[in-house]
Structure formats: C-alpha cells, structure tokens
Amino acid sequence: MTLQTVILAAGMGSRLGRSLPKPLTALSDGRSIMQQQHDNIRAAFGSDARVTTVVGYRAETIVEAFPDASYVYNDRYDQTNTSKSLLRALSATGKAGVLWMNGDVVFDPRILGRAIELIEREQSFVTVNTAKVSDEEVKYTTDAHGFISGLSKTVSSGIGEAVGINYISRADKKAFMHQLTRVDDQDYFERGLELAIAENGMRLEPLDISDLYAVEVDFAEDLERANLYV
Template sequence: MTLQTIILAAGMGSRLGRSLPKPLTELNDGRSIMQQQHDNIHAAFGDDVRITTIVGYRAETIIEAFPDVNYVHNERYDQTNTSKSLLRGLAATGRSGVLWMNGDVVFDPRILGRAIALIERDQSFVTVNTAKVSDEEVKYTVDAEGYIKELSKTVKGGIGEAVGINYISSRDKQAFMRQLQRVDDQDYFERGLELAIVENGLLLEPMDISDLYAVEVDFAEDLERANLFV
C-alpha cells in the first residue's frame, strides 16, 4: 500500500519574520525547509509515497514551488491551528495510516528510516527527543507500559520533547479524527492525541531520536541551529 504523508504548511509563521511561508525558507545547502522534507520522505519511502500538503497563507507560492504533490486548503488558516489543518488532511487520505509532520522541521533523514519498522507494524507513534525539555516546546510523559500519557506544552515533569513528526495507524485514525473535530480551533493536534489516549485507549509509542537532529524553525536562532546540520 502506498504510504500517505501529510505536511502541515498552512500557518503564517510570523515569528520568523519573513514574508514567504516558513516552509519555503532557504537553508544553507540551497534547499528550502520543505524541499529537504520531500527529499527525506522519498529517500525513506521511495517515489510512490503520496504527499499531501495543507496550505493556507500564501498557498500559491508553495503550490508553484512543488506542483507535483496533492494539496488541501485550510481557508481559515488565520483563525485555526494545526488540529484543524491536520483534520482536513486526514479526511483526504482515505482509511490508511498517515505519517505527518510540521512544515517547519529540519531533520536528519535517518529519522524516517527508523520509523519504517513502526509504520510497517501500523503502530501509532510520536517522535521524541529526550535530550532537552524546554518550556516552549511540546513535552510528554509516559504510562507504566511506556506509551505516551500526556502530550502538550503545559505538561509538568516532561521527560522529553515531541519534534513534530508523527504517525497515526489505520485502526486509530477515525477516533483521532473525531477528537480533532471536538477540540477548539486554536488547539494544536496534540490535544486530539491526548483525548484519544484518555477516551479511546490510543496506544501512542514514543520513538526516540535523541541521537539524531530535528529542529523546528520558529525563530531566527532556530534557523541558525538547523543550518549547522544541513
């Protein structure tokens, strides 16, 4: 079965202070953030992988740069957060499991190679980094079995950070979508995962990539750090 992937790229990314959508930000190696994502996806999963990009702010600039992928528009990009953008994308990908990522993540291509075994098992997971725990980032805790228990920016006593690359299995997808419908427009998609854990028994595995790099580019200093790796 063809792997379904989603890139969330609807937001304005105003904190980086650039006029173009953040995924089009150029890296030191001449590629955009989104181009390195495409390259990493194809390196791990081949040319048959299906990429669906959620666009909103200045959508035409992303579509022009990457005309050969599928697009879903979030016309309310300036009023909603990643929960609603992801919901639109999941609705466009049928019944299969879906790998998704935030459109501003610069990451080691080996991360997706590490994810293949979990995807082949159709096991829902969140990619995590246990090397640091910052107040501004999405943090997590685990239950006695080692599955994700809490997942948000407000988690207390977090044991690591989520890095914005995730997978929802085919069996968990519908429950997750129902929770994404319920959450507030300004909620991140992590809120839907938390609700699915509590109410639907979602078993969400943390996939540790602490030995590899993954940088979510929100500010200029993040971009500087990402450029140290590419």
C-alpha cells in the first residue's frame, strides 16, 4: 500500500549529549535510529511508501544520510516543539491520511503491521503501551466508548503511555491541522489531538502494542535499553 509517512527529526536532542541529530544515533546492530525506522516502514508498506522528514538542527547530516526521502525544514526548530514541526509536514502531504512518528523511537517492526488494519479503514489512532505509566511520559485516558479522551504528560489517572507512533485519517486531518495552528509554540502535537477531540469530536483509537517493544531514546539509559532489542 502507498502511504504518506512523516518522521519528526528537527530537534536538537541535547539530553542525549551527542553532536549529531538524535535520529542518526548508532544502534548496536550498526543501523541508526532513523535507518531502523525507514526499514520498518518499508517492511510494512513497501518500497513506494512516501517518507517526509522534518529537519532543523544540523539538517544537512540527515539529508546526506537519507537522500531519497522528502524533506520539510523547520527553521524555528530551536524555538518550537513537535506541534509546529508536524504542522509543516501535514501541510506538505496534501489531503491524504498520514502516519507519523518521533524520530527517536526504536520500535518492533510488527507495530506497523498491526497498524495496517486501522490505516486501511481510515481510523485515526495513537499507539500506546499499557504496561507502564511514567510521570514524565505522555499518558492517556479513554471515554466510555474506548476512544482517547485525554492525552498529555499531565493527564490524571493515565492508563498507559503514548509510544510516539500515530495516524491521522484523511477525514480528521483538516481539523487536527487547524488545532495545531492554535497551540503554543512549545506544545507537543498531542495538545492538538486533545483539542480536536474536545472541539471537533475526533475519535482517536488507542492501538495497544504493550506486548511489543518501543523505546523513545531521550537519555543514554534509553539507548542501552533499545539496544537490547535490535
């Protein structure tokens, strides 16, 4: 299937303490974090899947490593958060639904295989892990119908964590983009999803991948954990 995918890779990733953009961090199997993302996308959706990457900090290093991808440049990468990077990418992908991921997630390739059914029926979703709920991570709650109602780092009584791999359907895209224009520069894209749920009635499904691995690499210990899987 042909699919629009977006990788958010504009940030400086300073917490990992490396000079290169975090997505270019080498894993123990010799690939970079971003290379395993490209490999997983191709394995699930084929070689014609379109990958658009949002770059900012040391953008040229990512472009050199992945010359065949499409790129969107966030020239305010040091002043904005993922909400504004994602808005730029969604604006560049037409009317189609979009699968997007944070550029620092090392994940089991089976996650995207599990997502295909939801993508094919154009159901917006957030991939979640219900096995742990850490205070510093983006957490979620659900409504009486099982759809996501709250999604943030400060949500109360979260029942799981967002993994950083998500899909917005063609039908929901316009409303989501409108909400991304409204949020603060320092907001994460999850704030736009929350507003679209509250104000536009968007139904966002949690895709549970608790039995598979997904590690968002922020610190050296996260990288060590990710290397146990690859």
